Amino acid sequence: MPELPEVETVRRGLQQHTAAMPIARVVVHRARAIAAPRQDPAAFCLALQGRLVQQWLRRGKYLIAQLDQGHWGVHLRMTGQFLWLEAERSAGHPPCRHTRVQLWDPDGRELRFIDTRSFAEMWWVPPGKPVETVITGLQRLGPEPFDPAFDAAYLKGKLKGSSRPIKNALLDQALVAGVGNIYADESLFAAGIRPTTPSGRISAARLETLHQALVRVLEQSIGAGGTTFSDFRDLTGTNGNYGGMAWVYRRGGQSCRRCGETIRRTTLGGRSSHWCPSCQH
Numbered sequence: 221m222p223e224l225p226e227v228e229t230v231r232r233g234l235q236q237h238t239a240a241m242p243i244a245r246v247v248v249h250r251a252r253a254i255a256a257p258r259q260d261p262a263a264f265c266l267a268l269q270g271r272l273v274q275q276w277l278r279r280g281k282y283l284i285a286q287l288d289q290g291h292w293g294v295h296l297r298m299t300g301q302f303l304w305l306e307a308e309r310s311a312g313h314p315p316c317r318h319t320r321v322q323l324w325d326p327d328g329r330e331l332r333f334i335d336t337r338s339f340a341e342m343w344w345v346p347p348g349k350p351v352e353t354v355i356t357g358l359q360r361l362g363p364e365p366f367d368p369a370f371d372a373a374y375l376k377g378k379l380k381g382s383s384r385p386i387k388n389a390l391l392d393q394a395l396v397a398g399v400g401n402i403y404a405d406e407s408l409f410a411a412g413i414r415p416t417t418p419s420g421r422i423s424a425a426r427l428e429t430l431h432q433a434l435v436r437v438l439e440q441s442i443g444a445g446g447t448t449f450s451d452f453r454d455l456t457g458t459n460g461n462y463g464g465m466a467w468v469y470r471r472g473g474q475s476c477r478r479c480g481e482t483i484r485r486t487t488l489g490g491r492s493s494h495w496c497p498s499c500q501h
């Protein structure tokens with residue numbers, strides 16, 4: 221599932237290829253992909269056609285295109301992916317059966333949206349309407365990991381008295397936006413904290429270490445173009461290369477790259493957690 225670094229990589233690709241793109245034509249192949257106007261592809265197409273993409277923003281795992289009028293929101297969920305096709309390739313490559321939405325500029329260049337699992341969603345936000353009143357999931361998001369408001373003191377306050385495992389807390393989008401399984405596991409390893417540790421028992425100093433580790437791991441992964449762990453592809457179909465650097469994620473049963481101890485795998489909150497019993501306390 222794409223997490224913050226993957227979504228940020230997609231945002232940069234969209235910004236590169238489609239900032240200032242006039243949307244000439246839109247085709248929706250699957251009504252379920254349209255969350256607003258709910259499962260009304262005709263209204264969605266009508267709203268987007270003739271609009272001009274100005275810039276792409278990201279909030280948590282949400283992508284939001286600021287248009288000359290209104291906004292267009294996208295959540296990739298499990299497997300959503302955008303492909304950018306020059307006019308010749310667009311004409312020569314008919315949509316596959318997982319293609320959900322196609323958008324063209326006046327020169328026939330195409331932004332194609334493909335989603336094998338079909339959980340991805342798109343929203344049209346009419347002009348003058350606050351984005352979070354239509355994309356209601358935005359209302360529940362905590363601060364961005366890179367936001368100055370997200371620091372050790374914030375974590376200390378939010379986690380005070382909590383017996384919830386720190387891993388589960390990190391996955392909670394209301395605590396911090398955009399962190400998923402990969403980066404929670406990797407940052408807990410980098411901070412030397414076991415995923416099962418009750419959140420409220422972690423000292424301010426260790427929360428500071430965790431905060432720094434999380435920011436560093438996310439920044440490194442954005443720099444590497446997202447991870448290779450998922451089906452993630454950027455707009456040109458390229459996989460990221462963070463995978464080569466994973467310390468614990470999906471390494472259960474293998475040797476710790478730092479100390480040689482066997483990496484453990486534990487299920488927490490329905491998700492697999494990977495950690496080193498010697499490096500993490």
Ligand SMILES: [Zn+2]
Binds near residue numbers: 476477480481496500
């Ligand atoms: Zn170790």
